Amino acid sequence: MARVVTVLSPAVPESAAATSARSRPRLYALDGLRFLAAAGVVLYHFTARWSQVWGDEPGHVFPGLGHVSMYFSLGPELFFVISGFVILMTAWGRDVPHVVASRVARLYPGYWIAVIATSVLLLWIWPGGKDITVTEALVNLTMLQSLFEVRHVDGVYWTLWVELRFYLLMIALVAWGITRRRLLWFCALWPVAAQVVLELGGPNAVATVLLDKYAPYFAGGMLLYLLDRDGHAKAPWLLLALNVALALRNNVPWQMHALTANTVFTPNPWVLGLATVGCFAAVALVALTRVQHLRWSWLVPLGALTYPLYLIHEYWGWWAIAQLAPHANRWVVLAAAIGLALALAWGLYQVEKRVGPPMRRSIDAGLRRLRRPVEVPERRTALVPRGVTSRPAA
Known part of the structure; x- marks a missing residue:
C-alpha cells in the first residue's frame, strides 16, 4: 500500500503547508541510501579512479577492492534518481518562493565552504594536487562555472550543475502548477526530447536545458514519487520502464568509456547495466516496499552528512593519502583518508545547519515581498460646480 501523503493546494497558507509537510512520514531508509551513494563515490575515488597520490595506480594498490568500487562511480546517477523523488515531494503544493528559497539555502552554504576549503588546499597547502587559479576559485563560488566554461575546482562539482538545471525545470513546473496529468506528460516528453537532441547532435544549448543524458534519472525518480x-x-510504471531504457542506452556505453579511461580495469557492460537499473530499483525498494516503514533514526545524521561528504572528500582525502602513503600500510592510509573526509564533512554540516535555515527564511521573505502588488494611491478628482466647465489653465 502506498504511503498516505497529504496533497497541498497552492492556496494553502505557508504555515499550514509547513505543518502538513512535517506530518509526512519520513523515509529513513532514503537517508541511508543517500549516504551509501556518497560512500561509494568516496571509495571509487580513493581505490579505483586514476590519481598519483598512492605512488602507483589505485587499481594496482587495491586490485580486489578497486575492481568492485569502480562500479560505485554510478553514485551520482543514484543521486539523480533520489533527487527527482525528493524534490518533487517537497515541491508539490508549494509555491515558487518556497522552492527557490529551499533549494538555494540547501545547495549554496555548504558548497561555498567546500569551494573555499578546497581552494585554500590547492592554492597554498598542496599546490601539487591541482593547478588552479584564484579567478577559477571565485567563479566556482557561483556554481555556474560550466556556463562560463571555467574548470571545476573539484571535479565532483559537475553534478551540482546538473542538479541546478533540474531545479530550474522544477521551478518552472511549480510556476505552471503541478498536477498528476501534467507530470505524466512531462516525464514522457522531456526525456524523449533530450534523447532526440542527443541522437541527432542538436544544439548544445538545447541539450543543456534538457539535461541531455541525465533526464531519465530525474524523471524516473519523479515517477517513483507518483x-x-x-x-x-499502469501509466507511471510504463513511463518508468521507458526512462530506465533510456538510461541504459546512454549510461552503459558512456561508463564503459569513462571507466576504461580512468581506471586500470575493464568494466563489464552487463554489470554496468545491472547497476544502472539498480539506481531506480534501490529507490523503488525504499519507497514502495515495507522498507519505507523502517524507523531507524540513526540514519538521519548519515543522510545529513551525505552532501558535505560528497563536496569535501576528494582532494582533502587525496592530500591525506599523499602525505601518509609512503609511511603506512595502505589500509591504514585509506581509513585515515576516509576518517578525515568524514570529520571535515561533519564540520561543514555544523556550519551548514546554522546558516541554511535563516538563509532560506530570508530568501523566501524577500521573494514574497517582490511578489506583492504595488498599491497605487487612489486618485482624488476635484469637484466642479454645476454649470462650470473645467478648463486647463492658460
Whole structure:
C-alpha cells in the first residue's frame, strides 16, 4: 500500500503547508541510501579512479577492492534518481518562493565552504594536487562555472550543475502548477526530447536545458514519487520502464568509456547495466516496499552528512593519502583518508545547519515581498460646480 501523503493546494497558507509537510512520514531508509551513494563515490575515488597520490595506480594498490568500487562511480546517477523523488515531494503544493528559497539555502552554504576549503588546499597547502587559479576559485563560488566554461575546482562539482538545471525545470513546473496529468506528460516528453537532441547532435544549448543524458534519472525518480503518493498504476510504471531504457542506452556505453579511461580495469557492460537499473530499483525498494516503514533514526545524521561528504572528500582525502602513503600500510592510509573526509564533512554540516535555515527564511521573505502588488494611491478628482466647465489653465 502506498504511503498516505497529504496533497497541498497552492492556496494553502505557508504555515499550514509547513505543518502538513512535517506530518509526512519520513523515509529513513532514503537517508541511508543517500549516504551509501556518497560512500561509494568516496571509495571509487580513493581505490579505483586514476590519481598519483598512492605512488602507483589505485587499481594496482587495491586490485580486489578497486575492481568492485569502480562500479560505485554510478553514485551520482543514484543521486539523480533520489533527487527527482525528493524534490518533487517537497515541491508539490508549494509555491515558487518556497522552492527557490529551499533549494538555494540547501545547495549554496555548504558548497561555498567546500569551494573555499578546497581552494585554500590547492592554492597554498598542496599546490601539487591541482593547478588552479584564484579567478577559477571565485567563479566556482557561483556554481555556474560550466556556463562560463571555467574548470571545476573539484571535479565532483559537475553534478551540482546538473542538479541546478533540474531545479530550474522544477521551478518552472511549480510556476505552471503541478498536477498528476501534467507530470505524466512531462516525464514522457522531456526525456524523449533530450534523447532526440542527443541522437541527432542538436544544439548544445538545447541539450543543456534538457539535461541531455541525465533526464531519465530525474524523471524516473519523479515517477517513483507518483507511485508512492498515488499508488500503483499502469501509466507511471510504463513511463518508468521507458526512462530506465533510456538510461541504459546512454549510461552503459558512456561508463564503459569513462571507466576504461580512468581506471586500470575493464568494466563489464552487463554489470554496468545491472547497476544502472539498480539506481531506480534501490529507490523503488525504499519507497514502495515495507522498507519505507523502517524507523531507524540513526540514519538521519548519515543522510545529513551525505552532501558535505560528497563536496569535501576528494582532494582533502587525496592530500591525506599523499602525505601518509609512503609511511603506512595502505589500509591504514585509506581509513585515515576516509576518517578525515568524514570529520571535515561533519564540520561543514555544523556550519551548514546554522546558516541554511535563516538563509532560506530570508530568501523566501524577500521573494514574497517582490511578489506583492504595488498599491497605487487612489486618485482624488476635484469637484466642479454645476454649470462650470473645467478648463486647463492658460
